[in-house]
Amino acid sequence: MSTRALAVVSAGLGKPSTTRMLADRLADAAADALREAGEQVETVTVDLRDHARALADATVTGFPTGDLRAALEAVAAADGLVAVTPVFNASYSGLFKMFFDVLEQGVLEGVPVALGATGGTGRHSLAIDYAMRPLFAYLRANAMPTGVYAASEDWGGAGGDAALTERAARLGRELAAAIAGRAPARPADPFDEPVVPFEDLLAGR
Amino acid sequence: MSGMQFGIFSVGDVTPDPTTGRTPTEHERIKAMVAIARKAEEAGLDVFATGEHHNKPFVPSSPTTMLGHIAARTERLVLSTATTLITTNDPVKIAEDFAMLQHLADGRVDLMLGRGNTGPVYPWFGKDIRDGIPLAVENYQLLHRLWREDVVDWEGRFRTPLQSFTSTPRPMDGVPPFVWHGSIRSPEIAEQAAYYGDGFFANNIFWPKEHFQRLIGLYRRRFEHYGHGTAEQAIVGLGGQVFMRANSQDAIREFRPYFDNAPVYGGGPSLEEFMAETPLTVGSPAQVIERTLKFRDHFGDYQRQLFLVDHAGLPLETVLEQIEILGEEVVPVLRREFAIGRPANVPDAPTHASLLAARREKDTTEVAR
Numbered sequence: 147m148s149t150r151a152l153a154v155v156s157a158g159l160g161k162p163s164t165t166r167m168l169a170d171r172l173a174d175a176a177a178d179a180l181r182e183a184g185e186q187v188e189t190v191t192v193d194l195r196d197h198a199r200a201l202a203d204a205t206v207t208g209f210p211t212g213d214l215r216a217a218l219e220a221v222a223a224a225d226g227l228v229a230v231t232p233v234f235n236a237s238y239s240g241l242f243k244m245f246f247d248v249l250e251q252g253v254l255e256g257v258p259v260a261l262g263a264t265g266g267t268g269r270h271s272l273a274i275d276y277a278m279r280p281l282f283a284y285l286r287a288n289a290m291p292t293g294v295y296a297a298s299e300d301w302g303g304a305g306g307d308a309a310l311t312e313r314a315a316r317l318g319r320e321l322a323a324a325i326a327g328r329a330p331a332r333p334a335d336p337f338d339e340p341v342v343p344f345e346d347l348l349a350g351r
Numbered sequence: 352m353s354g355m356q357f358g359i360f361s362v363g364d365v366t367p368d369p370t371t372g373r374t375p376t377e378h379e380r381i382k383a384m385v386a387i388a389r390k391a392e393e394a395g396l397d398v399f400a401t402g403e404h405h406n407k408p409f410v411p412s413s414p415t416t417m418l419g420h421i422a423a424r425t426e427r428l429v430l431s432t433a434t435t436l437i438t439t440n441d442p443v444k445i446a447e448d449f450a451m452l453q454h455l456a457d458g459r460v461d462l463m464l465g466r467g468n469t470g471p472v473y474p475w476f477g478k479d480i481r482d483g484i485p486l487a488v489e490n491y492q493l494l495h496r497l498w499r500e501d502v503v504d505w506e507g508r509f510r511t512p513l514q515s516f517t518s519t520p521r522p523m524d525g526v527p528p529f530v531w532h533g534s535i536r537s538p539e540i541a542e543q544a545a546y547y548g549d550g551f552f553a554n555n556i557f558w559p560k561e562h563f564q565r566l567i568g569l570y571r572r573r574f575e576h577y578g579h580g581t582a583e584q585a586i587v588g589l590g591g592q593v594f595m596r597a598n599s600q601d602a603i604r605e606f607r608p609y610f611d612n613a614p615v616y617g618g619g620p621s622l623e624e625f626m627a628e629t630p631l632t633v634g635s636p637a638q639v640i641e642r643t644l645k646f647r648d649h650f651g652d653y654q655r656q657l658f659l660v661d662h663a664g665l666p667l668e669t670v671l672e673q674i675e676i677l678g679e680e681v682v683p684v685l686r687r688e689f690a691i692g693r694p695a696n697v698p699d700a701p702t703h704a705s706l707l708a709a710r711r712e713k714d715t716t717e718v719a720r
Contacts, residue, residue, distance in 0.1 A: 206619030209558045211628050336538050337565035339572065344546035347488045347539060350508065 149186040150325055152176060153224035157194045157231040157242035158264070165264045166193065168296045169230040171311070172260050175318020176226065176325070183326050190220040194241045201244040210248055222253040226325040227287070229278070230262035233270040237277040238263070246281060254287040257331070258324035260317050261293040271295035290320040355689050356700040357682045358398025359391045359674065360433040360590065360657040363411035366664035369612035374664075380410045381417070383667045387660075388421045390671050392428040394678025397700075400431035400463065400657060405439075405472050408614075415448040422456035429702065430456055433552075433657065434465025434533045437494070438486040439476035441510060445490075446497040446518040453523045458703030461529040463552050463588075464491060466540075482509070484539050491530075495547065498527035526710060529701045531588055531655075534566065541566055545573030545585070550701070552588035553650075556659060557615070559628050560649050563589075567650050584698055588655035589646055591639075592631045594665075595676050599634035606633045613663035636680040643681075644688055652693050654700040656685070 154173045158165025169191070177187040194201070200214035210218055221227060231242035261278045263270070274293035282289045294317050300310040361384055367374040375383065388399035401411045401418065411417060418430040430452070435445060445462075453460040466483045467473075473480040489507045496503050497518040506512040522528065531550035534540035535558065544551040551570040555563040567587055574585035594609075596602035603622065610622045610633075625631050632642045643656065658677060661670040699705065 203620040203624070207557065207616075207625075209562070209628070211559070211620070211624065215559075335565075337541075337569045339569075342539065342542070344542050344577075347484070347542070348492060350485060350489075 148330055149188055150180055150225040151220075151223060151331065152180075152187055152189045152226050152228065152325075153221045154189060154191040154228045155194065155221065155230070155242075155245060156191065157239045157245070159195055159232070159239075159241075164296060164301060165230050165232050165262075166191075167301075168262045168264055168294065168314075169228055171314045172228045172230065172262050172294060172317055172321075175314045176228065176260060176321040177318075179315075179319045179322030180325060183322060185322075185326060190224070192217040192221065192245075194245050197245070198241060201241065201248060204248045205244060214248075218249055222250060223331060224257065225328065225331045226258045226260070226321050227254070228260045228262065228321070229282075230264070231278070233263050233265040233273045233277075236270065237273060238281070243281070246285065249285075252286075254282070254285040256328070257287050258321055258328070259287045259289050260321040261289055262295070262317075263293070264296050266298055268295070268297040268299065271297070288324060290317055290324065292317040292320055354686065354693070354699050355653070356397040356429065356655045357677075357685065358396050358400065358429070358431075358655070358657050359387060359661070359677075360398075360400040360402070360431075360659055361387060361411075361661050362402040362433075362659070363404060363409050364614075364662050365408045365410060366613065366662065368664040368666055369608045377410050379667075383661070383670070384411065384417065385421055385424070386667060387670055387674065388428065388430075389424055390674045391678075392425045394674050394682075396428070396674070396678055396682060398429045398431055398655065398657060400433040402433055403436050403467075404469075405475060406469055415452045418460070419452055419455055422452065422459065425459075427459070429459050429461065431460070431531075432462045433554075434463045434467070436467045436472075437464040437490050438466045438483055439473055439478050440490075442490040442494040443497065443510075443513075443516075443518060446494050447520075449528050450498070450518065450520050450522050453528050453703075454520055458523050458526075458707075460703075461531065461701070463531040463533045463550075465533040466537075478509075484537065485509075487540065488543060491532075491543065491547075495527075495530075498522050523703070524707050526703060526706045528703075529706060531586075536562070536566070538566070538569055541570035542573055545570050545579075546577050548574065548577065548579035550586035550588055550654065552590075552655070552657075554590045556590040556592040556630055560630075564649055571651065580698075581696070583651060583694065584696060586698065586701060587650060587653035588657065589650060589653060590630070590657055590659060591643055591646075592629075592659045593639045593673070593677075593681075594633045594660070595636050595639055595673060595681075597635060599638060602633050602635065609663040609665055615663075636676055639681050640684050640688070643685055647689065652689075652697045654698070 156166045156169040180187045197214040204210040231238040263274050294313045365380050391399050470480050503516050531552040532544035533552040553563045571582035571585045575582045594606040632639050660673045
């Protein structure tokens with residue numbers, strides 16, 4: 147049995163935010179499934195709204211400051227990631243994209259990721275597949291096959307909630323299985339030895 | 352001169368003064384850089400280093416021309432670069448230009464190599480920015496040989512082969528100019544500096560210290576790994592960025608419009624946030640002293656400290672005042688304080704004289720054997 151770190155990134159803006167609510171559901175579903183498999187789970191949740199100014203600063207200066215730095219390090223050190231955004235103008239929000247733009251290159255390689263999105267109507271549900279998946283494919287993350295989209299009717303309507311719970315549970319199981327199938331995360335530090343020895347650099351390797 | 356070296360490094364930007372709206376001409380800016388270098392010597396500083404840029408809004412495209420002129424108008428100042436582009440310049444021309452400068456300046460020359468970070472510049476010189484690291488590696492390998500071997504046969508990926516080539520003039524006294532490798536983030540460059548036993552200059556002025564602790568730590572460990580001495584004996588240089596007035600509130604009031612409008616800072620964090628996260632110090636000379644002395648706690652005893660003082664549209668008179676304050680109130684205290692507790696086995700900043708002495712000692716030892 148080992149302890150697995152689960153990072154949750156929510157780009158929700160309101161309080162309460164349905165984006166954060168969906169993120170929590172997905173994280174809980176994954177944590178439940180991991181515990182069933184005999185793993186311990188530690189969850190770190192990052193609300194991007196708290197880092198909005200720091201994200202803009204980091205885009206300009208090239209370095210993250212204070213709490214944002216801690217949030218980025220938590221994501222880099224995670225065994226799995228839950229990433230949820232509201233759909234704005236047919237795509238993920240600008241704030242959501244900024245976080246992944248500032249994140250150090252390569253840290254999500256092979257990391258299992260559960261994708262979720264929220265919106266006013268179900269007509270935007272494909273944003274997960276045409277907008278979020280290409281982003282995480284570029285980052286070489288391992289996005290789970292199920293994506294969970296939650297519209298207004300999922301939170302209120304009769305029977306809607308049960309269907310959402312079921313979809314969240316399925317995605318949670320997928321994420322848990324992918325996490326359990328990997329060695330615990332140990333982020334590579336480019337400033338640790340062994341670096342590429344200089345003879346190899348000279349030889350063009 | 353012994354112990355640490357202190358100096359000025361200039362990027363040579365032409366930026367409008369936000370308080371007057373006036374932009375200096377290229378001619379004025381070039382002459383201002385010369386005045387700044389001469390003031391650095393007059394104020395008792397040790398080093399002046401110029402950037403190399405081939406795009407607006409920067410003027411110093413031809414560093415050895417400028418440094419040759421400054422060499423003729425100074426007596427003592429070490430002339431250097433920050434940085435010389437090892438990627439887009441022909442290493443043969445770097446070898447010859449800097450050897451020529453070294454003779455003209457009677458050995459008061461070293462240089463800092465860098466890759467340059469401006470994408471469009473590479474194709475103007477027939478290169479590709481994606482080859483940045485391989486270019487730095489191959490070009491420096493050639494430069495290193497050209498200064499140490501009288502006749503060179505050479506073949507590589509990036510330039511035409513050389514057969515029976517002798518780079519002229521030969522380095523003065525057979526001692527090549529000391530080389531610093533400058534880097535902001537690449538572990539490969541720290542590795543390169545360590546491999547050759549050259550200096551490593553971490554330009555730490557725009558980013559938090561934690562990053563540079565890791566980068567310099569890597570260089571020091573690898574310097575030891577390659578057998579050039581202990582990690583503590585590795586040759587480290589650091590940047591700094593200051594604006595001073597007797598009263599710190601006056602310094603902040605005067606510098607703020609320059610910070611808020613400068614192309615490198617504007618639109619981002621506030622002056623106060625930037626000061627908290629990076630070495631930028633706007634305040635009294637005492638605050639600059641305190642902040643700079645902390646560098647030793649973070650990075651270990653080091654050899655060279657360069658300050659950026661002449662950017663963001665600051666008028667020349669103001670820059671000259673800043674250099675005076677550095678020379679009168681800051682650097683003397685730094686020299687004294689940094690000397691306290693500095694282990695005897697930590698080397699002084701390398702100079703032509705120290706490199707020549709080291710080579711003679713080595714030759715004598717070899718003859719004795």
